[in-house]
Structure formats: C-alpha cells, structure tokens
Amino acid sequence: MSTASEAPAVGLTHLGSEDTGLGHRGPASKSIVVPYGFWLFILSDMVLFSALFATYASLVRATDGGPTTNQLFDRNLVAIETLALLVSSFVCGLAMIAAKRKNMLWTQGWLLVTGLLGVVFLSIEIYEFSSMISEGAGPQRSAFLSSFFTLVGCHGAHVTCGLLWIGTMMAQIWAKGFRQDIMRRLLCLSVFWHALDIIWVAIFTIVYLIGTLP
Amino acid sequence: MSEHEGELHNVAPGEPHDNMLSETLSYVIGLGLALLLTGISFWVASTSILWGPGVATGLVVLAIAQMGVHLVFFLHITSGPDNTNNVLALAFGVLIVFLVMIGTIWIMAHMNANMMPGPAMTNLMIQRG
Secondary structure, three states, X not given: OOOOOOOOOOOOOOOOOOOOOOOOOOOOOHHHHHHHHHHHHHHHHHHHHHHHHHHHHHHOOOOOOOOXXXXXOOHHHHHHHHHHHHHHHHHHHHHHHHHHOXXXXXXXXXXHHHHHHHHHHHHHHXXXXXXXXXXXXXXXXXXXXXXHHHHHHHHHHHHHHHHHHHHXXXXXXXXXXXXXXXXXXXXXXXXXXXXXXXXXXXXXXXXXXXXXXX | OOOOOHHHOOOOOOOOOOOHXXXXXXXXXXHHHHHHHHHHHHHXXXXXXXXXXXXXXXHHHHHHHHHHHHHHHHOXXXXXXXXXXXXXXXXXXXXXXXXXXXXXXXXXXXXXXXXXXXXXXXXXXXXXX
C-alpha cells in the first residue's frame, strides 16, 4: 500500500501531494511566460505572412498587360532599405544590452537610433509606393500589384506599429524606469523588431531580387 | 531552488545573456554574417557568371540561411535544454509556413498547367473541331 508521499502524483493535487500539476516549481515566472506568449504571436504572424507570400507567388505573373516586376523595382533603393532595417535590428539589440544594465542614457540613445533607422526604411517604402501609384501602377492595376501592395504594405504597417511602440517604450522607460513590467515589454518589442527583419529578408529575396532577375 | 538548474530552467526568446561581452559579440557576429549573406544575395542576383536557372533557388537558400542567422544571433534561439519550448513552437510555425507556401505554389502551378491549354493543345483541338 503506497502512501501519498510515495505515489507519483500526476495532475491535480490530492492526498496531500504537493505537486501542483505545473512541474516541481509551479508555473514559470512572468518574465518567461509573457515573452513566450509573445513568441507564439510572432510565429502566428509569420503564418499570416506566409499566406500573403503564397498569394504573391501565385499572382506575380498576372499583370494584365500592365507593368511587370522587372519594370517596377529598383534594386538600389531596396539595398538601402535592407541595410537600414538590418542595422536597426542590430542597434535594437544594443539597446536591450544597455537596458539590462539599467543605463538610461545608452538605452534611450540606442532606441532612438533604432527608431530613426526604421523611419529611414519607412520613408523609402512610402516614396516607392507613391512613385509607383503616380506612374499608374497602383494596387488596382493588376492582380500582381494588388498582392504586391498587400504583402509589402502589411510589412510596412508592422514597421509603423513598431515605430509607435518604440516611442511608447522610450517614454515609459523615461517616466517609470527599468521596472520588471517595463523590461518585459521591452523584450517583447525587441522580439517584434527582430521578427520584422526576418520577414523583410524573405520580402527582399522573393519580391525584389527574384523579381528583377534578367 | 536555484534558477540555473539546467533542464528545469527556461529562457524567454530574445532574452540577453548575463555576460555583456558575449552578448555584444553575439550581435556583432550576427550583424557581420547577415551583412555578408545580404551582400552575396545582391551579388548573386546581379552577376552573369552563374547559371541562370539556378539563381532563384540559390537566393532562396541564402535567405533561409540569413533567417537562421537572425534567429540564432539576434533572437538567441539555441538547441539548449532551456530553449526547448521556444524551439518546439518555432518548429511548428516553420511547418505551417512551409505547408501553406509550398502547398499553394504547387497546387496553383498545376491548376495553371491543367486549366490553360498550351498552343499545341489548342492547335490540336482546332484541327479536330
């Protein structure tokens, strides 16, 4: 006859067992659970983008006699965009390092550089979109252009949200300091910002580079 | 109970290491590799030395490599026991992404091939008609 203390308790607490059903130490701390939940959101966002990529790949040749990828895209602009977003992602990491040491000046400085590089990226994208639309290559021109604006525009919308979030975090760190909850939000922001760069790698390869092959 | 208990300990994705030097080094290596891969991508796309039909595949491979660099050096996803949850979630995400993309492209390519008769088929139908 096994006593309560010997029996391997599975699931719910009973017979005086101290097992909570959540592992030896109970649930993980909030500083693990919150970024993990955000990581799941990021992955589902990637699934959303995969649908947009699939749409784009299916419609890229449906130009309806309108402009094609080779006529529209400018590799030099894309190279600058890519560089801006990559360095921005790197600087965001530096901001995280400074924040972990609770260094206000460097954290704010690096976050500012991160945001400014994001603004450079977004400005180039807006310039590209507006010049395409003024040439009559707007999203209503063909199925290809509809899917192009949806895919790249969705990424641009994410970058815009990220910029607003960076500004918010700068203000919160300034006003409230390096509190636990603020640090969790900052970690989520950095995961978000790095994920945007990962999606951009797929966009500049599939849309811009493969689209402008001779 | 110690926080650094190996298997029981979890790490959040993107969480910086404790050591400032190794952390900074990780980002610098990541930036260097990403710049290198981006540079190679742009070079591969513009050179005429390489065999044309293989270039697109090469670019996709380079992009996947660069995503790996970002995951490892920027998001600190490792194969360590403290990262099991992050890796499993990532693996599921990658599975769905590949299913959606490859499945769609595959099916749509076959639909195009089956729904639109090529010139030879059209010719044949006219002759028989």
